[in-house]
Amino acid sequence: MELGNTREVMYVQNIYNQILKKRNANAKYRATLIPGDGIGPEVVGSTIQAIEATGVYFDWDIKNAGTSVIPVYNTPLPDDLIASIQKTKLALKGPVTTPKEEGFRSVNVGLRQEFDLYSNLRPAKLFDGVKSRYGLVDLVVVRENTEDLYIGVEFAAGSQEANDLISKTKKIKEGSSISLKSLSYPACERIVRFAFDYAKENDRRKVTVVTKSNIVKNEKMFLDAFKNVSEDYKDIKKGSALIDALCMDLVMDPGKYDVLVLPNLYGDIVSDLCAGLVGGLGYAPSLNIGKDTIIAEAVHGSFPEGAGRNIANPIGMMLSGSLMLGRMGEKKAAKCLEDAVIEVLREENLVNEEGFTDTLKITDVIISKINKFNR
Template identity: 35%
Template sequence: MHVVVLPGDGIGPEITTATSQVLRAASEQFQLGLVLDEHAVGHASLARFGTTVRPDLLGLVKAADGLILGPTATFDFKDEARGEINPSRHFRKSLDLFANIRPARTYPGRTNRVGDFDLVVVRENTEGFYADRNMEEGNAELRVTPDVVISMRRITRPCCERIAEVACQLAMKRRKHLTIVHKANVLRMGDGMFLDICKATASRYPELAVDEVLVDAAMAHVVREPGRFDVLVTTNMFGDILSDLTAELSGSLGLGGALNMGADHAMAQAAHGSAPDIAGRGIANPVSLILSAALLLDWHGTRTRQPRFVSAAAAIEAAVADAIGQGQSTQDIGGSLGTAEAAAAITARLQA
């Protein structure tokens, strides 16, 4: 398996190095033959090549079996004419990575204020309110007057159908419970269509238990009783917010894995940002990117029918859980280890 690795900005290089270490251990243990091909992206690429994403990088990624993207300083990149391309948006849009899979779970051995849970937010990833990705040309935010801005939201039937299908298939592999999160009482046309399509898609899976909840109520229910949920499917911005909440409820945003997947490509990406305030200090939690990389292995193994990749992914997740349960983790979740030491603790479990 050939994987392009883009370390990114801030803490990106630190957690990417940690993730690569874990992946190499998994590769050796499960005979995966992983080839990790590292390239600069973000500020490092801008300084070296005059652009945050050099033109030939997309071709390299398309030719590979997967992509690992470390956190990048997206807020810094405002002018594409000056080479300031948002790497995350660039790859999500260019590779049509329409599904953002965001698991969140609690871990035995850690005190949790909301009770145990294990859920997945399935987020549509290519349209919605995101002004930089829902237009063929131009931007979906318009300044009408100095004091008036209009932000347009795009919802399409094909995008609703494919994200609903992914969510149903995932729910069938888990506890067979699908929750549709929407705001159709206010956004009657857009979310109304999303809700109808999700229901129609789910009707083809008679074993699924299906319910629906308004997004504001969903936030309250997730905080009060997250264990009631299994797979939640929703539109782009709602999913962005909801998945950060569920990751944080599990103990830290640093525990939230994320996979951006399409029909032919997938990108592992940490749920959090580049955290420049702690960059270079060796204290960043690498678990989010490690779990994201495990999701990438599982995706590749499933689509290519190679069970050893699926087994490797499960082993990484188990090693992470055991390390956290034994308190061998970074400070943000109650441990005392640094980034490299936390990765070593996970690696040691894979090698045992």
């Protein structure tokens, strides 16, 4: 069985073939395309059509990850996918399902660690036409993406490593399972600097560091890095918040904050909270950024129950594509795609209260808007 024969890849390959038939120019960029599974191929298919409509053409190298490729490679993260991204340095990735069985690592975490994608950029902006409890919400979560509890150094209860730590520390209860939380100063410093650079480049007014450093003492390193780096950005306001107080504040008055920079675990949790403020995960984009590699992905999961039913909301994936274009320097195309999404959400009632839509219809309407802007 070849990877190209999987249902998910064939779905996106067929869409890409149709794009190639209509294209009247050569591709400007080569990138890796990861359809994912569940609703992934549908939202990815919508997104590559919308990107194509902006006039920025890609030569997509279609590879896949997740549960659908395990029968082929015995892993959800195949070597040929890694090799493709090593060459292209750029990927658009649909949501993937990580198997629950032991022995398989998360595809998302694996990719972030493999390519040192240290910054996870997750804007949360409320658009007109999207139902929410709030009025104006315009937040940016900058999540450190490589350290913290996500390093995956864990010891099962009863293991020799766990027993040794229990014996050495005298503070851990017998029979405990243990996960290690590590932070390094260079990683803290670079993510904080990324947050300030992003704020400066995008005319954001304030950066707030979020920790639980009053209790979790190794997080003082994150706070120290913030204090040191912030000295280089005199024109940007600075703030500090404890993670628990921040969550309360975001629910009560999200307008108090602008750019948030957080360690990995808190960033993961808070970004989903922020998505809830702006209509849900279906509207939440994400960009993973390293020194020389970018992977754009939607925040939402693969939702296997919705696969093939034409109900998936592609907005989060499309906005991720817009972020990718902007990071590549294709500012005009990025704005065109985002503006088309914004106008469709404002003018059309195509997403129901449960977050479902007619995937094909909303895709066509957004592409029509892009074509209108490009005339």
